[in-house]
Every structure is written in C-alpha cells, then in structure tokens.
Amino acid sequence: MKFAHLAQGLVVAQSTLVLSASALSPPPFARAIRRAADFTFDLFQGPQVQDDAAVEAATDLTYTTGGGIPHPQPYAALRAGDNGPLLLQDFHLIESLAHFDRERIPERVVHARGSGAHGYFQTTTDVAKKYSAADVFQRVGEKTPITVRFSTVGGEKGSADVARDPRGFAIKLRTKKGILDWVFNNTPVFFIRDPAKFPNFIHTQKRNPQTNLKDHDMFWDYLSSNAESLYQVMRLFSDLGTPDGFRHMNGWSGHTYKLVQDDGSWHYVKISAYTDQGVKNHTNAEATKLAGENPDYSTQDLFQAIERGDYPSWTVYFQVLTPKEAETFKWNVLDLTKEWGPEDVPLQEVGKFYLTQNPENHFAEIEQAAFSPSHLVAGFEPSEDPVLQARLFAYPDTHRYRLGVNYQQIPVNCPFNPVANFQRDGAMVVDGNQGARPNYPSTQEPINFSPRPHSDGNHTEWVGGAIRYLSQVTDVDFKWPLIFWNSLSDTDKEHLVENLSGHIGDVKSETIRNRQIDLFTKVDPDFGSRVAAGVAAAIAAA
Structure with a gap:
C-alpha cells in the first residue's frame, strides 16, 4: 500500500492554511512536509518479508x-542481580x-480433530456444464487449486483420529469466480433431518456434564428416541465407522443442492467423491489397538503418503434429478437421512481431485481453514433441505467466533480473484481493507455489478403460512436400514452385531437398551435378535 495520497492530502490542507493567512512563502515545517511527500513505501513489504522468511531454514535466520x-x-x-526479582x-x-x-484459539465444537493437504481439482468431462453455469466446470482439463480437511466429528482436538466416528471431508475450491466449498462427510446420510435437533444430538455424543466422561446412556438415549438415525447408526457401527486412514474412504455431500444454468433452469444434485485408492476399513479390534498405540494414525498416513509422492485422488460424481423427477422420486429429496442409490440415480463423472502438497504449517493452513456450505459460486445454489439451510448460517458463524469476522482474509481462506464490497474494518484486518474505495454504493465512484443472467421471480415459489415443523418417523425410515443390512456380507453382519452389542452392553438403562434393540428388530427380526443376544452376553461378561 502506498502512502503518497496521505502526504498529498496534508500538503493540500497546509497550503490552504498558509495562503489564507498571507501571500508569504510557506513556513519551514510546510516545506518539510512537501519534501517528505517525495518518500513513499509499500506497507505490505513487511508481511511479504515474513512470508519469504517462513520457508527459510533456521540456520539462515x-x-x-x-x-x-x-x-x-x-x-x-x-533480573536484579543473580538472585533478585525479574524486571518488568x-x-x-x-x-x-x-x-x-x-x-490456543477455540477448537471447533464439532470436527475438532483433523488434518489435511492441498492439491487440485480437474474437470474431466463436460457433464457438469450441461447442468450448471459454474465457471469451474466449463473447461475440461482445467485445474483448480484446492485445500481438503479430513476430521472426526465428535472427538476433541487431541482425540484419536481412528475412533469410531463419522469423518468430515471438506474441500475448498479456489475457482476463478470465487470460493466454492464442498462440506462433505464420509457417509451419504446423517443422523438428523430436523436442524433444531443438532445441538442436542451433539451434546449426547460428547461428555456427561457431571462426570466429564463419555456416556453410553446419553449416546443411546438420543438415538433410540429418534429412529430416523437408524441408517447412519448402522453405517457407523459397521466397519465403515473405522476407516483405514483418510485416503481409503469416500465422501458425500449428503445434502441436495441445485445446479443452475444461465437461463434459470435447474436440477437437484447430490455430489460424491469416490476414493481411487479403494475403500479399506479397520475392524473394531484394529481401531481400538491403533487408538492406544498411534492415535495419529490417519494424520500420519496422509502426510507420509504425500511426502513419498503417493498422491491420493478421488473421482467426483453428480447424481442429478429434474424438479419433476424429484416430485415422484421414492425418497424425499430434501431428507438428509435418505441416500440416492446409484441404481436409481446414476453416477455421472465430472472430475477428479488430487492431494499433492502437505502444509508447511498445520495451524496456518489447516487449523485456520474455514469451510462453509454457504460458500457457493454462481451455478450452485442450496436446496430447501432444512438441515442445509441451518448450516448456511451456523458454519460462517462459528468461523467468525473462532477466527474473527475477517476470517476470509486469512491466506488459506482467501479467494484468488479480487474481493470488492462494502465490508470494512473489524478485528484483525490483515490486508489493505479495500483501500480508499468508497465503503458504500457511491455514485461518484460506482462499483460494477455482475449481471444476473436470469430472473429469480419464478425460480422457486412457496405456498403456505409459517408453521413449526418437526418430522415424524414412518415405515419409510426403516427401508434404507434394511437395504444396508441385506447388502452386508456374513462377516460384515457379524462385525456390525458385535460392535453394537459391546457398545449397547455398557448402557445402564434397560429401557434404553430395549428401545434400541426394538428398532433393530423392526429393521429385521434376525438382526434384532442377534443384537439382543450379544447385549445379554456383554452384560453377563461385565
């Protein structure tokens, strides 16, 4: 940033003062100001020097x-002498x-334990451009810089990254038209579809407020009372719940989004990323052993693979439905507890992404990374999925709390295209604060606006008054759990039953245990009876 304009302003003010007083030559201090105006400097030379120094060896500094x-x-x-007090x-x-x-900054309330890397997304087909005007999909072969962060959901920052837990799978694409965040999990569904349940659900997955211990009664009290969670529960307690590191798992958007064209036409879409390394999982015994011996296993595996040039990659697919198809689809397309099976909605490849670069500094590049499903470029829009709608607010809100209102100025979050708006000041402005440009819509120096290619007038319409809505569990909520159960091999079924039995066997409340077993029985009687027998055996052995 140049300071010439500041010095020139002082010259103008001083000259006006002197001429109004007399026609004599300016006094000496005014001449000094003029001479000082010949010197300017770049305010951001300092940060650039620090960036350069960050990659130098300690022996050179x-x-x-x-x-x-x-x-x-x-x-x-x-201090005052050899034995005196310290000096302030x-x-x-x-x-x-x-x-x-x-x-220490506040850790994420969920997804606190994580690691990540950088790389690129490459559009490999013209499929996406058929549905979306998003610039990132318009040129096959083009590479877009990305940052990816993997995480566990419930554990604290220092917890084991091999724990039985869903995995966060967040991707930041630095497109030519702004930041596009894909905030995925390694499961196609989630435990809830009513957003107001989320804080309470997470409380039950954390620690008992009195004992500060993980509490199996809390854990299963919630799940057994909210049967829409069943499919996710079964995935979690299968071997899918303990993936072999971060490189061998898939990622899904879970939520339904909208792909929009310039003419306003749109489609519903779910996005998935399938690992090119092949899916690999740990058994419960293996994961438990690793948690004690190497709780950083997943972090270490990712970092060392990239260091040796074994760059992990994933293939990205879209599943697309027209609004008309969505009306008659077998599942509610806005229900986060329901998967779109590939046999019902085919996978269409749109690109691949690769992780090729480890962070130089984990805190700066991974811990400070801020992902949000509200970071959407033109051509992408949120659907009316209520949990997604809540996340549009919650994610940026937590970043403002954790990192500050200017979190998007932090290098890892900063877009690669110019930012120009009327947001100014706040804690920790670390760029030019948009300089001397007007901080309002000025008629003297008007900013340019990107034309909207289509009207939103009839894009989406709602009919009805405001209601307080809470979804109800129906027989439909037991269909995906049954599909999943029937898809498992005999070994996978055995592992699922064992994992559930051991965990539920630690529940003290017989009412909670029986309520959860009843749900499994409703999925499949054989499944329920096997879990019941396993729980009884676990209790007897305790």
Whole structure:
C-alpha cells in the first residue's frame, strides 16, 4: 500500500492554511512536509518479508522479537542481580509469556480433530456444464487449486483420529469466480433431518456434564428416541465407522443442492467423491489397538503418503434429478437421512481431485481453514433441505467466533480473484481493507455489478403460512436400514452385531437398551435378535 495520497492530502490542507493567512512563502515545517511527500513505501513489504522468511531454514535466520529486533538469548531473563526479582522492562520475556498464553484459539465444537493437504481439482468431462453455469466446470482439463480437511466429528482436538466416528471431508475450491466449498462427510446420510435437533444430538455424543466422561446412556438415549438415525447408526457401527486412514474412504455431500444454468433452469444434485485408492476399513479390534498405540494414525498416513509422492485422488460424481423427477422420486429429496442409490440415480463423472502438497504449517493452513456450505459460486445454489439451510448460517458463524469476522482474509481462506464490497474494518484486518474505495454504493465512484443472467421471480415459489415443523418417523425410515443390512456380507453382519452389542452392553438403562434393540428388530427380526443376544452376553461378561 502506498502512502503518497496521505502526504498529498496534508500538503493540500497546509497550503490552504498558509495562503489564507498571507501571500508569504510557506513556513519551514510546510516545506518539510512537501519534501517528505517525495518518500513513499509499500506497507505490505513487511508481511511479504515474513512470508519469504517462513520457508527459510533456521540456520539462515537470526533470532528476533516479534518486532524484528535481534535478541541475544531466548532463555535468559533480566533480573536484579543473580538472585533478585525479574524486571518488568524485559520485553522479550513478557512478549514470550503473553503470546504463549494466547496460542490456543477455540477448537471447533464439532470436527475438532483433523488434518489435511492441498492439491487440485480437474474437470474431466463436460457433464457438469450441461447442468450448471459454474465457471469451474466449463473447461475440461482445467485445474483448480484446492485445500481438503479430513476430521472426526465428535472427538476433541487431541482425540484419536481412528475412533469410531463419522469423518468430515471438506474441500475448498479456489475457482476463478470465487470460493466454492464442498462440506462433505464420509457417509451419504446423517443422523438428523430436523436442524433444531443438532445441538442436542451433539451434546449426547460428547461428555456427561457431571462426570466429564463419555456416556453410553446419553449416546443411546438420543438415538433410540429418534429412529430416523437408524441408517447412519448402522453405517457407523459397521466397519465403515473405522476407516483405514483418510485416503481409503469416500465422501458425500449428503445434502441436495441445485445446479443452475444461465437461463434459470435447474436440477437437484447430490455430489460424491469416490476414493481411487479403494475403500479399506479397520475392524473394531484394529481401531481400538491403533487408538492406544498411534492415535495419529490417519494424520500420519496422509502426510507420509504425500511426502513419498503417493498422491491420493478421488473421482467426483453428480447424481442429478429434474424438479419433476424429484416430485415422484421414492425418497424425499430434501431428507438428509435418505441416500440416492446409484441404481436409481446414476453416477455421472465430472472430475477428479488430487492431494499433492502437505502444509508447511498445520495451524496456518489447516487449523485456520474455514469451510462453509454457504460458500457457493454462481451455478450452485442450496436446496430447501432444512438441515442445509441451518448450516448456511451456523458454519460462517462459528468461523467468525473462532477466527474473527475477517476470517476470509486469512491466506488459506482467501479467494484468488479480487474481493470488492462494502465490508470494512473489524478485528484483525490483515490486508489493505479495500483501500480508499468508497465503503458504500457511491455514485461518484460506482462499483460494477455482475449481471444476473436470469430472473429469480419464478425460480422457486412457496405456498403456505409459517408453521413449526418437526418430522415424524414412518415405515419409510426403516427401508434404507434394511437395504444396508441385506447388502452386508456374513462377516460384515457379524462385525456390525458385535460392535453394537459391546457398545449397547455398557448402557445402564434397560429401557434404553430395549428401545434400541426394538428398532433393530423392526429393521429385521434376525438382526434384532442377534443384537439382543450379544447385549445379554456383554452384560453377563461385565
């Protein structure tokens, strides 16, 4: 940033003052201001120097304070004599302690435990451009820089990354027309379809407020009372719930989105990413052993694979329905607890993505990464899925809390195309704050607006008054659990029953245990009886 305009403004103000007072030559201080105006500098030279220094070896640098002042000894402290008290004037010591006290930012309330890497997405077919005007899909072969973060959902930041838990699978695409975030999980469905249930559901997956321990009664009390969770529960307690690292699992959008063309026509879409490494899972025994011996297994596996040049990749598919097809589809297309089977809605390849670059600094590039399903480019729109609608608010809100209102200025979140709007100031502005441009829609210096290619007038219409809605469980909610059960091999069924029996066997409440077993019995009587027998055996052995 140049400071010439600031100095010129001072010159104008000073000249006006002098001429109004007399016709004499400007006083000496005014001449000094004019001479100072000959000097300008780039305010962002400092950050650029720090970026350059970040990749230099320690042996090429000299130890300094945060202000760049060389300091002779990081372990030494100023004190009054050999045995006297410390001196408050020791800025280095004070700075070190004060910064250390503030090193931790709030961890994510969910998806706290994670790791990730960078790479690129490449459009491989013209399928997507048939449905969407999104620029990223218009040129086959074009590469788009991405950042991907994998995570567990319920565990704290220091928990094992091999735990039985769904995995977050978030992808940030830096398109030429802005940031597009795909905020996936490694499951095609989720436990809820009513957004108001989410905070309470997560509370039951965390820790008991009195004991601060994981509580199996809390865990199963919620799930047994909300039967729409059944399909996700069964996936979680199968071996799919303990994937072999992050490289060997698939990802799904779960939610339904809309693909929109320039003429306003649109389709419903679900997005998936299938691993090119092949799906691999741990058994419960293997995952439990790893959690004790190497709780960072998944993080280590990803990092070391990229370091040795074994770059993981995934193939991205769209499943597409017209609005008319959605009206008669066998599942409610806005229900997050229902999968679209490939036999019903074919997978259409749109691209691939590769992870080719490990972070240089995990905190800067992964911990500060901020993904949100509301980060959508033209050609993508949210559907009316109520859980998705809630996430559109919740995700940016948590980023503003965790990272600050200017989180999109952090390099890992920053788009590669210019940002121009009227948002200014706030905590931790780390760029030019959009300079001297007007911070309102000015008629003197009007900003350009991107024309909307179509009218929203008849794009989507709703009829009805405001209601307080809560979905109800019906027989339809037991169909996908049965499909899943019937798709399992005998070994997979055995593992699912064993994993469920051991976990439910730790539930103290007989009412909760029986309520959950009844749900499994309604899916399939043999399934229910096997879990009941396994729970009884687990209790007897305890």
